[in-house]
Amino acid sequence: MKIALLGYGKMGKMIEKIALSRGHEIVAKIDINSSDTDITKADVAIDFSIPDAAFNNISLCLENGVPVISGTTGWLDKYPEAVALCEKHKGAFIYASNYSLGVNIFFQINEYLAKIMNNHSAYGVSMEEIHHTQKLDAPSGTAITLAEGIIKHTDKENWTLETPKANEIPISAKRIDAVPGTHTVSYESEIDSISMTHTANSREGFALGAVVAAEWIVGKSGIFTMKDVLNLG
CATH class of the missing domain: 3.40.50.720 (NAD(P)-binding Rossmann-like Domain)
Known part of the structure; x- marks a missing residue:
């Protein structure tokens, strides 16, 4: 080819x-x-x-x-x-x-989890993404795709890097040297927390x-x- x-x-x-x-x-x-x-x-x-x-x-x-x-x-x-x-x-x-093949599997798991969590209003959802300092955009495209997967299956309507409104998913975007990419989706209630993370070890x-x-x-x-x-x- x-x-x-x-x-x-x-x-x-x-x-x-x-x-x-x-x-x-x-x-x-x-x-x-x-x-x-x-x-x-x-x-x-x-x-x-x-x-x-x-x-x-x-x-x-x-x-x-x-x-x-x-x-x-x-x-x-x-x-x-x-x-x-x-x-x-x-x-x-x-x-x-x-x-990344692993990230695309992660996208599927994210949507499946969002469907389940939509029935449990006690949990609030948030996201964090960490990338190398040369990355030009924030949040990452991967984080946006994850957010869209959650929006698709819940009552959330948007994501934000700022203080969230009730219908928004807060995303924390961090830039640290030599980090290829780490994404975490978290659901938290007063009782407990559920989180899942994909960490890229290299490009x-x-x-x-x-x-x-x-x-x-x-x-x-x-x-x-x-x-x-x-x-x-």
Whole structure:
């Protein structure tokens, strides 16, 4: 499989390493300092760039018939436009806030737990996410996905980084050197507490999941998620 890397920072380099180890070829590295914008020689593109570049990268791929996997967060105000562009060109597109296989299982557990806890009003829900200091957005895309999973199954209507209103999920976002990513969802009552945590030990899990998604999407058309890739239902 021939892969174009859109963004060649730490994640791009990790994806390159894993892709090569799985027998794939990197045919383009398109970065802020790169003049190589020929996307057409790739079977699939993987975007881990920056929020300001993500939509343009995705558009470039879809307009040229190249399936694209995006893991860049902080650009989702333009997500509906990306979906419309994918449909117009009958392309193939996956966006995920987190490609870690473990995190996507964690997303499913989070929704299941939210369904159960919705019947127990004595418990209040809150979240904490911790990332490295180079992460540009807060809360993380993963935290937002977790919050959306809770909102889907409860009477909560929004999340907030501020003091929460009754219908909001409070999220604490911390930035600490060399932390790949830790997410905790907690339910607390006066009697006891229930919490679940996913801790990434390295970036490798994110990169592996992105390559697995790229392998899966080749030859398909449509808008997909990691639930489709992992057959989580």
